Amino acid sequence: xxxxxxxxxxxxxxxxxxxxxxxxxxxxxxxxxxxxxxxxxxxxxxxxxxxxxxxxxxxxxxxxxxxxxxxxxxxxxxxxxxxxxxxxxxxxxxxxxxxxxxxxxxxxxxxxxxxxxxxxxxxxxxxxxxxxxxxxxxxxxxxxxxxxxxxxxxxxxxxxxxxxxxxxxxxxxxxxxxxxxxxxxxxxxxxxxxxxxxxxxxxxxxxxxxxxxxxxxxxxxxxxxxxxxxxxxxxxxxxxxxxxxxxxxxxxxxxxxxxxxxxxxxxxxxxxxxxxxxxxxxxxxxxxxxxxxxxxxxxxxxxxxxxxxxxxxxxxx
Ligand code: ADP
Ligand code: MG
Numbered sequence: 632x633x634x635x636x637x638x639x640x641x642x643x644x645x646x647x648x649x650x651x652x653x654x655x656x657x658x659x660x661x662x663x664x665x666x667x668x669x670x671x672x673x674x675x676x677x678x679x680x681x682x683x684x685x686x687x688x689x690x691x692x693x694x695x696x697x698x699x700x701x702x703x704x705x706x707x708x709x710x711x712x713x714x715x716x717x718x719x720x721x722x723x724x725x726x727x728x729x730x731x732x733x734x735x736x737x738x739x740x741x742x743x744x745x746x747x748x749x750x751x752x753x754x755x756x757x758x759x760x761x762x763x764x765x766x767x768x769x770x771x772x773x774x775x776x777x778x779x780x781x782x783x784x785x786x787x788x789x790x791x792x793x794x795x796x797x798x799x800x801x802x803x804x805x806x807x808x809x810x811x812x813x814x815x816x817x818x819x820x821x822x823x824x825x826x827x828x829x830x831x832x833x834x835x836x837x838x839x840x841x842x843x844x845x846x847x848x849x850x851x852x853x854x855x856x857x858x859x860x861x862x863x864x865x866x867x868x869x870x871x872x873x874x875x876x877x878x879x880x881x882x883x884x885x886x887x888x889x890x891x892x893x894x895x896x897x898x899x900x901x902x903x904x905x906x907x908x909x910x911x912x913x914x915x916x917x918x919x920x921x922x923x924x925x926x927x928x929x930x931x932x933x934x935x936x937x938x939x940x941x942x943x944x945x946x947x948x
Contacts, residue, residue, distance in 0.1 A: 632723040634751050640725075641716075641746070644732055648745040650712065660747035662713055664765070671764040671771065673703035679756035683814070684799055689727045691814035692758060693734030699837065700762035701742060701818035702889040706835035708772040708823045709764030711742045716749035717759040731758075734815075742820060772826055772833035772893070777851035781831055781894035781920040784903075786819055786912055788863040789840055790878065793885020794871060808867035816889035823891060825906050830893040839884040840917070841938060844892055845926055857918030859883050860931035875930075883928065884938040894920055 632640070642655045652661035664670050677683055677696050697714065704711050716735070720728075739746060744762070791812035798805045799813075819835070826833060832851055836843045840862065848855050860875075862882040873881075895903050907914050921927075928936045 632725050632728065634723070637723055637728060637751055640728060641732065641749070644736055645746050646736070646740060646743075648712070648743065651745050651747055654745065654747045655749075660713070660715070662747065662763070667768070668765040669768055669771070671704055671707050671709040671766050672761060673700050673707075673764075674759065674761040675699045675703065676757060676759040684796065687814060688734075689730035690734030690737075693731040693736075694738050694815050695734075696758040696760045697735055697738045697744070697762070698816045698818050698889065700760045701738070701744070701820060702816065702835040702837070704762050704764035705819045705823035706772060706833050706891055707764065707766060708770055708827050708833070709766040710824065711744045711762055711764045711820060713745050713747045713763040714739070715761045716746055717752075718749065719752045719754040719757040721754070721756055723753075742818070770827050772823060772830050774832055774834055774847045774850035776830075777832035777847050777853050777894040777920050778896070779853055779920055779922045780897065782897050782900070782916050783844065783855055783857060783892065783894050783918040783920060784914045785836070785840065785863065785892050785917050786822055786890045786914045787888075788865045788868070788913075789836065789888040789890055790862070790868050790882035790885050791865050792816070792887035793839075793881035794868055794873075796885075796887070797881065806867050806870070808865065812865075813887060816887065818889060819891045819912070821910055822907075822912050825910055826891070826893055829895050829899055829903055829906060831895065833891055833893040836888045836890045836892050837886060839886040840888070840892060841883050841926055841928070842886070847892070847894070848920075848924065848926060851920075852924075854921045854923040855918055855926045856921050857883075857926060857928050858931065859928050859936050861915055861917045863913070863915040879930070879936060880938055880940075884940055
């Protein structure tokens with residue numbers, strides 16, 4: 632398939648939105664930002680063998696490329712609106728592209744996100760998406776608002792994707808629910824929207840709870856004390872009957888969870904509970920914000936706990 636056939640194939644499948652004045656086909660897209668709204672922009676790249684295991688199904692790559700970007704918008708409390716897609720492909724294989732687009736558009740349509748442009752090149756398999764969202768002024772959730780005494784919360788559960796990746800790397804069987812968490816993360820858009828007025832700070836967990844909570848603490852000029860045994864684990868993770876050390880490592884430092892980690896005033900606990908139950912979302916209180924910089928982790932018995940690594944870092948030695 633040639634570049635223009637490929638672009639035509641993408642264009643055929645794009646769903647429109649009223650605020651897309653001009654989508655794919657010109658030199659650039661024209662988008663109508665509603666009066667009084669702020670534009671929120673995020674970009675994330677997925678490289679073959681780095682951000683997804685080599686051999687990942689094309690539909691899962693398509694889903695994940697958009698999901699990790701929508702997760703960033705969720706963490707900002709934004710409504711997703713538009714996206715662009717840069718595709719670098721070693722071979723322009725029709726079946727691969729169709730599969731990729733199936734996954735990509737399945738998630739795009741769930742959140743009414745319009746693909747409005749992109750770029751297509753020949754090279755190693757790499758997918759870069761920018762996601763554009765909208766937020767009311769003053770309503771964005773940021774990393775720099777955590778206050779001493781805040782409770783620290785995490786949505787859903789963590790550690791599944793790290794478990795899947797680790798089992799895969801050891802050529803062991805990966806239970807389906809764990810593999811699904813690695814391949815098809817679910818961006819917490821509705822939760823991010825609902826945390827307005829409740830969360831003082833928020834981040835999505837892509838590089839591991841400790842690493843990402845560390846960013847919140849650094850931006851807010853505070854520290855955190857967390858209970859690693861309060862990190863929520865899925866049934867599928869528990870069913871692996873792991874030793875506590877491995878489970879804690881995957882849950883605290885694994886990454887690829889795409890849950891929201893946020894801080895709230897403990898006095899607003901009942902409002903938070905009501906908001907989460909209205910959304911049908913579980914969240915767990917994993918610790919508190921303290922004045923001393925850095926993150927101190929302990930286990931359920933109160934003994935100090937240290938990870939063997941804190942999360943994925945590109946360009947680390
Ligand atoms: P230009 O040479 O002006 O940059 P291109 O030939 O790269 O234009 O792209 C033509 C049109 O197709 C543009 O509107 C561009 O945004 C769109 N496009 C190209 N690749 C993709 C892609 N992978 N996904 C979505 N739109 C794309
Ligand atoms: Mg041009």
